[in-house]
Amino acid sequence: MPAPMKTGRRSVLVTSATLLSLSVTAPAALAAPTPSTSPTATPPAHMSQVGGARLGQPGTQVNLAGGVPALPKDLTARSWIVSDAESGDILAAHNAHWKLPPASTLKMLFADTVLPRFPKTTAHKVVPADLAGIGAGSSMVGIKENETYTVHDLWLGVFLRSGNDAVHVLSSMNGGVDQTVRDMQAHAEELQALDTHVISPDGYDAKGQVSSAYDLTLFARSGLQKKDFREYCSTVRAKFPGGSAKTGKKGTSAREPFEIQNTNRLLSGDSDVPVYQGIAGVKNGNTTNAGATFTGVAERGGKVLLVTVMNPEKHEHNEVYKETAKLLDWGFRAAGKASPVGELVPPKSAAQPGTSASGGDAHRSGGSGSKPVAGSTAGGGSRGMGTALAVVGGLLVLLAGGAFLVNRRWPLPDLMRRRPRP
Incomplete structure (x- = not known):
């Protein structure tokens, strides 16, 4: 049975939901698509400057003065980013805007786009067309044709087992794969995730499908505004x-449920990776072109951090x-010590009037003028964030500049099913 988790110190992070059992080891992530042309081995000399000029430079960006601890050794990922999930400050980054294959971390954008559109109690009977076009070797949760599933079931399949079959069923409910891809691309542009080009909603390797550590962090941050x-x-x-299986009674059948476990190792643990203290999601991925990718959110001492890591060159287990x-x-x-090297920009509809959607002066300078404001959260999984953010954007016109600077944070309401110390 679910159990309520510990409440954090910060008032905006109140507990609202529960976790299921924590003591299991998740199965390995599944994905083995057909190889295709991979990206270059080195980052471009010039990349997007959305969020700050330094983020467009190749290599590691960090301010280590003033007692800031040294970065960890043996980091081999092609790209990574460390950010404050609430303020949007980027504490350090490495090739933040390098466009790389995202694998199943792209499902964060899929969920942030599609999840608000269907109540979790909605039931859907799967037809063969719903499962058409799933890539060979895809990770699957085990959806069967001619069986009925609730939207709640399908989303568990997406998040826990990274089920491409669940993604395709939900895409079919949303008007089809092509429509869902268009919706995802439009939402990425609204979030100012301009490195992202969507080809397949499940993140399966496809020519031209790319994202970046910066954009994946934007998707996670936006999704975490939604309770579901x-x-x-x-x-x-x-x-x-x-x-369904026959029970022996004429004309009747029963559906025996089976257990699925989250493939996020920091959430479920593994033989060489303990459960991370304070972890609360978000999404992992692994394909031939992308290698291993992951975005995680965790809370400690009232601080909430988002970290995205893409394609470590070191091929050790769970690297x-x-x-x-x-x-x-x-x-x-480093939180509270390191001066930020950039910021996570807000959605277009929440940006302060006068800022550029593609990385204007406020974005390049890392100034506070382009940060989200308090109150710009969505009302849970059943509601999108667009309306609330649009209202906030309109209200900013009426607010004094000083008030905006004071209330520029983007809180994560009732965020955590926090992890006790092991």
Whole structure:
């Protein structure tokens, strides 16, 4: 049975939901798409400057003066970013805007786009067309044709098992894969995630499908405004409906549920990776072109950090989680000491009037003028954030500049099913 978790010190982070059991080991992530042309081995000399000029420069960007701890050694990821999830300050980054294959971390954008559109109690009977076009070797949760699933079931399949079958069923409900791709691309542009080009909603390797550590962090930050998103991405294990089977009584059948476990190792733990203290999601991925990718959110001492890691060159078991844990540890030590090297920009509809959607002066300078404001959160999984953010954007015209500077944070309401110290 679910159990309420510990309440944090910060009032905006009140507990609202529960986690299932924490003591299991998740199965390995599944994905083995057909190889295709991979990106270059070195980052471009010039990349996007959305969020700050330094983020467009190749290599590591960090301010180590004033007692800031040194970055962890042995970081091999092609790209990574450490940011404050609430203020949007980027504490350190490495090739933040390098466009790389995202693998299943792209499902964060899929969820942030589609999740608000269907109540979780909605039931859907799967037809063969719903499962058409799933890539060979995809990770699957085990959806069966001619069986009925609730939207709640399907989202558990997306988040826990990274099920491409669940993504395709939800995409079919949303008007089809092509429509969902268009919706995702439009939402990415609204979030100012301009490095992202969507080809497949499930993140399966496709020519031209790319994102960046910066954009994946934007997707996570936006998704975490939604209660249902937070619930699904922080669930360790759940029961999933099985296929129908005859019971022996004439004309009747029963569906025996089976257990699914989250493939996020920092959430569920593994033999060489302990559960990370304060972890609360978000999403992992692994494909031939992308390698291992991961975005995680964690809270300690009233600080909430987002870390994205893309494609470690070191191919040890669970390396993406090990490097993420190192960066989270560094971020919690550096928080309040390290001057930011950039920022996570708000959605277009929440940006302060006069800022540029593509990285204007306020974005390049890392100034506070382009940061989100308090109150710009959505009302849970059943509501999108667009309306609330549009209202906030309109209200900013009426607010004094000083008030905006005081209330520029983007709180994460009732965020955490926090982890006790092991």
